[in-house]
Amino acid sequence: MKVEGRNAVEELVKSGKAIDKVLVQDGLRDAQSRAVINLIKQEKVKIQFADKSALDRVSVTGRHQGFVAFTEEYEYCEIEDILNDCCGDDIILVLDGIVDPHNLGSIIRVSECAGVKGIIIGKNRSAGVTENVIRISEGSANHVKIAKVTNINSAIDTLKENGFWAYALEVGGQDIYKTNLKGKTVIVVGGEDTGVSKLTKQKCDVVVEIPLAGKVNSLNASVACGVAVFEAVRQRRC
Numbered sequence: 232m233k234v235e236g237r238n239a240v241e242e243l244v245k246s247g248k249a250i251d252k253v254l255v256q257d258g259l260r261d262a263q264s265r266a267v268i269n270l271i272k273q274e275k276v277k278i279q280f281a282d283k284s285a286l287d288r289v290s291v292t293g294r295h296q297g298f299v300a301f302t303e304e305y306e307y308c309e310i311e312d313i314l315n316d317c318c319g320d321d322i323i324l325v326l327d328g329i330v331d332p333h334n335l336g337s338i339i340r341v342s343e344c345a346g347v348k349g350i351i352i353g354k355n356r357s358a359g360v361t362e363n364v365i366r367i368s369e370g371s372a373n374h375v376k377i378a379k380v381t382n383i384n385s386a387i388d389t390l391k392e393n394g395f396w397a398y399a400l401e402v403g404g405q406d407i408y409k410t411n412l413k414g415k416t417v418i419v420v421g422g423e424d425t426g427v428s429k430l431t432k433q434k435c436d437v438v439v440e441i442p443l444a445g446k447v448n449s450l451n452a453s454v455a456c457g458v459a460v461f462e463a464v465r466q467r468r469c
Contacts, residue, residue: 232304233291233362234370240298241267242370244274249303252277256286256297264297291362305360305372307379310386313349314393316376320414321348322463323390325397327383327431328356328422329452335360336367337453338420343371345460350377351386356422387434390417397435399427400459402449404438412463420456 234243240253244267253271257280271278286295313323324347329335335358342350358364359379365372380386387397397417398410412418419435421427432438441450441458450458 232302233289234300234302234365235290235292235295235298235362236366236369237264237267237296237298239366239368239370240300241270242373243300243302243365244270244276246370246373248373250276251301252279254286254289254299254301255280256283256295257281259297267298292366294366305365305377307360308349308376310349310351310378310380310389313351313376313378314390317348317393317415320416320467322346322416322418322460323348323395324350324456324460325383325387325390325417325419326350326352326357327419327427328353328425329420330356330358331423331452332358332361332364333367334358334423334451334453336364336372338456339364339368339375339377340371341453341457341460343368343375345457345464347375347460350375351383352377352379353383354379354381384431384434387417387419387431391434391436396437398459399432399435399438400440400455401427401432401438402440404440407439407441407459407462410437410439412466416463418456418459418463420452420459423452 234240286299289299360372395415395417399419419427
């Protein structure tokens, strides 16, 4: 797998994951780039300098910013790994049919910033963690546990058996700002066009919605996810 972009490569190096080498563009002089180069050297990761055309040839995204790291394929965890990391009023995300890599990358970034303990995605009808998703997440994918499961509904059952309360984020539910999101919380976010599936919604304990005041009746999935997650975080600080 190739990880591209200055921030994504920096977070990959910080994560301690195995890296074959980092290809760095010759002549980078800005302070941020020099800091990343120094970090790579400090962590004793193999570094190879090359001209921009060489990085352009190996780049998948075309947005390498002078850094391309070669590493192992992304390693998903198990639900048990996420549960073992939980220690209290934690938040876990379940993504039901998020197929847009940009949305997945943005959701991962939001989750890392909010301290979400883990993300669960399906093996089918779902975007996976690719080079592009890692770049969009600004490297956050290297710091968040992500499990890929065969059956989303079975995963929700497992979480509920472990004391979590599941909230489906969907139009027509109760006002999220008037809903108690404290405790062990699972937030289920549906696909961009399909929303949370009927059976998955039935598995959830509560359906919540974000009240909208404008003329457009929906939010982008990653934006809606961010609003919901940080509302749960806000309530924990009250």
